[in-house]
Each structure stands twice: as C-alpha cells, then as structure tokens.
Amino acid sequence: MSRPMLSRVNMVCLALGAFIAGAAPYAVHAQAGDALAHAEQTCLDNGVGPNTVAFDTCVARAAHAYVNGEPEAAAREARRLADARQACMSYDIDPMTLGYHQCIASETHRHVATRPVPGSAQQ
Secondary structure, three states: HHHHHHHHHHHHHHHHHHHHHHHHHHOOOOOOOOHHHHHHHHHOOOOOOOOOOHHHHHHHHHHHHOOOOOOHHHHHHHHHHHHHHHHHHHHHHHHHHHHHHHHHHHHHHHHHHHOOOOOOOOO
C-alpha cells in the first residue's frame, strides 16, 4: 500500500473514532422507546400539550421514571408539570420565551419544595 493511501485510512479511522467518542456521552442519556411512548402518553393524559417546553420537560422526567420502573413517579411528574404549565399560563407569559422556560422551572421547583414529607406532622 502506498504512503498516501495509508495516511488516508489512518485519517478516516481517526475521524470515526473521534465521532464515536464524541457521541458516546449522548447515548447514555437516550431513553428506551417504550419508556418514551409511555411518558408522552402520560404527559398528554395530564394536559401537557406537545411542542412546548413543559411537554419536553415532562416527557424527559416521566421517561426517566419509567426507565427506573417507577410509573407512579412518572404520573407525579406529569401532574407537577401540568400544574406548572397552568400557573405560567395564568401569568400570561408567552410560551415561546425564555421567561416561560424559567417560569416552568420555578413552578416545578416550588411544587417540590411545598410538598409535605411523608410521615411528617403537616399531613
């Protein structure tokens, strides 16, 4: 094999290796198709509509719960996102803005912070 051909093969292998190494961290976050399908349906059933920040967040969180075998947690997340979505919409924030995204994050955090701890005297 000639020197330029060997160099070209090395470059192709190097580029392919770099691509695989760069894509590997993203593969860890991939969800199983079945979990995504269940998560999407759970979010839709709880009133979180598609093509929104709330829906994307809901699906990601619910799918994570389904992958971990916690369908009750998936439903809780969907209800929490639905509540956050309703609150942000009541503030008349445009859903296509960064403010809406921040509102969703703030409202979901607030719902976690105000939820009573099981077994506490607040129940």
